[in-house]
Amino acid sequence: xxxxxxxxxxxxxxxxxxxxxxxxxxxxxxxxxxxxxxxxxxxxxxxxxxxxxxxxxxxxxxxxxxxxxxxxxxxxxxxxxxxxxxxxxxxxxxxxxxxxxxxxxxxxxxxxxxxxxxxxxxxxxxxxxxxxxxxxxxxxxxxxxxxxxxxxxxxxxxxxxxxxxxxxxxxxxxxxxxxxxxxxxxxxxxxxxxxxxxxxxxxxxxxxxxxxxxxxxxxxxxxxxxxxxxxxxxxxxxxxxxxxxxxxxxxxxxxxxxxxxxxxxxxxxxxxxxxxxxxxxxxxxxxxxxxxxxxxxxxxxxxxxxxxxxxxxxxxxxxxxxxxxxxxxxxxxxxxxxxxxxxxxxxxx
Numbered sequence: 273x274x275x276x277x278x279x280x281x282x283x284x285x286x287x288x289x290x291x292x293x294x295x296x297x298x299x300x301x302x303x304x305x306x307x308x309x310x311x312x313x314x315x316x317x318x319x320x321x322x323x324x325x326x327x328x329x330x331x332x333x334x335x336x337x338x339x340x341x342x343x344x345x346x347x348x349x350x351x352x353x354x355x356x357x358x359x360x361x362x363x364x365x366x367x368x369x370x371x372x373x374x375x376x377x378x379x380x381x382x383x384x385x386x387x388x389x390x391x392x393x394x395x396x397x398x399x400x401x402x403x404x405x406x407x408x409x410x411x412x413x414x415x416x417x418x419x420x421x422x423x424x425x426x427x428x429x430x431x432x433x434x435x436x437x438x439x440x441x442x443x444x445x446x447x448x449x450x451x452x453x454x455x456x457x458x459x460x461x462x463x464x465x466x467x468x469x470x471x472x473x474x475x476x477x478x479x480x481x482x483x484x485x486x487x488x489x490x491x492x493x494x495x496x497x498x499x500x501x502x503x504x505x506x507x508x509x510x511x512x513x514x515x516x517x518x519x520x521x522x523x524x525x526x527x528x529x530x531x532x533x534x535x536x537x538x539x540x541x542x543x544x545x546x547x548x549x550x551x552x553x554x555x556x557x558x559x560x561x562x563x564x565x566x567x568x569x570x571x572x573x574x575x576x577x578x579x580x581x582x583x584x585x586x587x588x589x590x591x592x593x594x595x596x597x598x599x600x601x602x603x604x605x606x607x608x609x610x611x612x613x614x615x616x617x618x619x620x621x
Contacts, residue, residue, distance in 0.1 A: 281346035443488030474579025
């Protein structure tokens with residue numbers, strides 16, 4: 273049976289990789305939703321839609337009865353945790369209230385979450401975090417609000433849901449506020465151009481804590497697995513590469529790839545220091561034939577956030593593996609593969 277995926281947030285690092293993976297499978301068609309749209313071809317259709325705007329959502333999505341699977345990866349950023357709730361809840365409600373009634377063949381709704389459900393953004397949390405640990409903090413949390421919304425909406429319906437919880441995601445999509453590998457590649461490229469060592473810019477205590485990441489390609493496979501495997505229905509899953517690392521061992525390997533020396537960590541605010549490098553990037557862009565402007569290649573505030581984690585940051589990914597998802601990715605190789613792709617695409621020198 274032909275399956276039709278509707279991906280909300282199709283231009284982000286998660287949504288783009290998900291679309292690419294689905295299109296590598298013969299029995300899927302993909303409808304990608306994003307604010308800026310995209311070029312449609314073959315089994316991929318892009319629709320430009322503002323999910324915050326109910327009227328626009330109804331206009332663009334009211335006539336899509338063939339959708340069998342909804343993959344919700346959309347996200348809008350705000351300055352505070354509390355401010356995240358209203359817009360992110362509005363978007364998922366607009367999508368579901370418009371799409372669910374007309375999608376008469378709907379089988380599954382997949383919700384992309386993250387470790388905010390464990391309070392990882394607030395400070396030290398119980399590690400390895402298990403799926404059952406979610407929601408045990410007092411901070412505003414749109415991730416769990418979205419999950420509870422889907423749980424309530426699904427009562428009495430034939431479709432099922434899943435909640436996917438990756439760690440920090442590694443991928444190559446541009447224009448994404450949470451793309452750590454791209455940020456590191458940009459930071460290292462500028463350090464090389466300036467002739468400086470690659471110094472870890474985060475809190476000193478973050479350098480030796482246990483970390484993990486989730487490859488965007490691995491995440492796509494896991495998301496589709498959970499959406500199509502009956503035994504995975506109506507559950508949440510931590511999805512990780514399967515290995516752990518510390519920046520103190522990973523950082524020198526990243527530096528070596530760029531041909532850089534490593535010096536002692538030096539805490540600095542990337543959000544303050546790096547925006548002033550726009551002129552240097554413009555020169556690099558002209559000299560090396562790079563294709564993208566400075567604003568497209570890094571979100572320095574996200575780097576400050578991740579590199580401030582002076583506590584262990586990892587979850588228990590065994591639940592998905594016990595149910596049959598057994599893919600693994602070596603995180604060091606993931607970084608180097610992403611850097612190579614960024615070079616091929618003339619994102620970095």
